Amino acid sequence: MSSVHAQKEGPIKLKLASFFPGTHPAETELVQGWAEAIEKATDGRVIITSYPGETLLKAADIYNGVVDGVADIGLSSFSYNSGRFPEIEAFEQPGIVYKNSKSASKTAWEGIQELDPECVQDTKLLMVIATGPGxxxxxxxxxxxxxxxxxxxxxxxxxxxxxxxxxxxxxxxxxxxxxxxxxxxxxxxxxxxxxxxxxxxxxxxxxxxxxxxxxxNNLFYITMNIDKWNAMPEDIKNIITEVSLEYQEKVGIGLWDRxxxxxxxxxxxxxxxxxxxxxxxxxxxxxxxxxxxxxxxxxxxxxxxxxxxxxxxxxxxxxxxxx
Missing domain, CATH: 3.40.190.170 (Bacterial extracellular solute-binding protein, family 7)
Incomplete structure (x- = not known):
């Protein structure tokens, strides 16, 4: 589908489910800033509406909710679904000391890209950030x-x-x-x-x-329903990928340090x-x-x-x- 055709049909509207309260910086700084940047970069062709504070899905239901299409995008912690993400649990193992959230986040994102685990192939992973030490x-x-x-x-x-x-x-x-x-x-x-x-x-x-x-150490994801992702025009996919990486680097990796x-x-x-x-x-x-x-x-x-x-x-x- 061409971008012109997509524009004529109206914007792509996406629902984002998050367990963080609406006042939490993960919502106010990361999600809202990221959603606004995507809307601007796509000239209004993609509009993301966030549902924080478990108003759309409970924390432990968010990943499956994205897989099933209840939400188009989800923000939650991998740890709420213990055992489902075996390779990702490596980054949360005790005994590995992370100096801060930047170190932990960069380790997690690069490591997951390198391992490319089967456990996250049923959604489109857009960001992974970590708390670092707790x-x-x-x-x-x-x-x-x-x-x-x-x-x-x-x-x-x-x-x-x-x-x-x-x-x-x-x-x-x-x-x-x-x-x-x-x-x-x-x-x-x-x-x-x-x-x-x-x-x-x-x-x-x-x-x-x-x-x-x-x-x-605790890892959080922002991920999208795979069918919704695959149905998007290529230029929009490229924009979302670019903006996601930008916000992960600019806001996400140091969020918990601040x-x-x-x-x-x-x-x-x-x-x-x-x-x-x-x-x-x-x-x-x-x-x-x-x-x-x-x-x-x-x-x-x-x-x-x-x-x-x-x-x-x-x-x-x-x-x-x-x-």
């Missing part, structure tokens, strides 16, 4: 491994299995349910990037932060949150506890798992040096 926010202080034993911690996907090895009791729930659960004492903590202290208001219900960059810095300052100054820095000796105790996750991953995924894990480690080293 930390433990708790109602009671966690100064050593023993303090975590028996503590109920909100976690999803791979991080839930990781936490279980430390002696904690992982409780699966989306980030959107964590505030209420923390405030009511249903869970005693959360393992997440620092930004949740402010953007999800968790500093109001947790008063202690233990730095654990070796425990956590949020984390602002949130930590705010949480300390406004909410009085206390920071616990583990000693090197204590850090190694924690790492030794969770390293079986990598062994389990290789056992489950064989040669493909080895390749994915080696790719993640190699690129993490490269981009930690760069960023």
């Amino acid at each position: 930390d433990l926010f708790t109602r009671k202080p966690v100064n050593k491994l023993e303090d975590l034993v028996g503590m109920q911690i909100r976690a999803t996907g791979l991080t839930a299995d990781t936490l279980a090895l430390t002696g904690a009791v992982p409780v699966g729930m989306p980030q959107s349910d964590a505030y209420e659960s923390l405030s009511k004492g249903i869970v005693n903590g959360n393992l997440a990037p620092i930004e949740v202290l402010k953007t999800w208001k968790h500093a109001e219900v947790t008063k202690h932060l233990t730095r654990t960059p070796f425990l956590y 949020q984390n810095q602002a949130a930590l300052k705010w949480a300390i100054e406004e909410e009085g949150i206390e920071i616990v820095e583990l000693s090197e000796e204590e850090t190694q105790r924690w790492i030794q506890k969770v390293m079986p996750m990598q062994e389990k991953y290789i056992e489950k995924n064989g040669e493909a798992g080895i390749r994915a894990l080696e790719t993640a480690m190699r690129l993490a080293e490269k981009y930690n040096d760069e960023y």
Whole structure:
């Protein structure tokens, strides 16, 4: 179909489902900026309407919702569908330390392009960004491994299995349910990037932060229904690809770094949150506890798992040096 014909038929209107609140920078800075840039670059031939805050699809339903055409585009976390994306789980394995979200995001995107895994071929992947290191926010202080034993911690996907090895009791729930659960004492903590202290208001219900960059990395995707993508004119595909790469680089890869810095300052100054820095000796105790996750991953995924894990480690080293 020619671009002129497409214009005569009216603009291509796309629905985007996201679990992030409408006030979250992932919505206000990334999604809205990206959607506006695509509309402008296509001269109004593509109009994207975002449905944030799980108003169209719940977090765990977004990927399948895109596959099934309930949404044309989806923004969510791979970790909400544990086991569905085996190669991608390599980039979230504990024991791999990412210096920041830029390093983690560049590692993830380049690694996924290199591996080209079958698990994401049923949609058109437009962006992958990562949080980088995450930390433990708790109602009671966690100064050593023993303090975590028996503590109920909100976690999803791979991080839930990781936490279980430390002696904690992982409780699966989306980030959107964590505030209420923390405030009511249903869970005693959360393992997440620092930004949740402010953007999800968790500093109001947790008063202690233990730095654990070796425990956590979370990958998010923006992906499109494959039939919708294939039906688009080539010039529009090229524009969407170009704008997506631009926004991934300009906004996406550093999104959590910017949020984390602002949130930590705010949480300390406004909410009085206390920071616990583990000693090197204590850090190694924690790492030794969770390293079986990598062994389990290789056992489950064989040669493909080895390749994915080696790719993640190699690129993490490269981009930690760069960023």
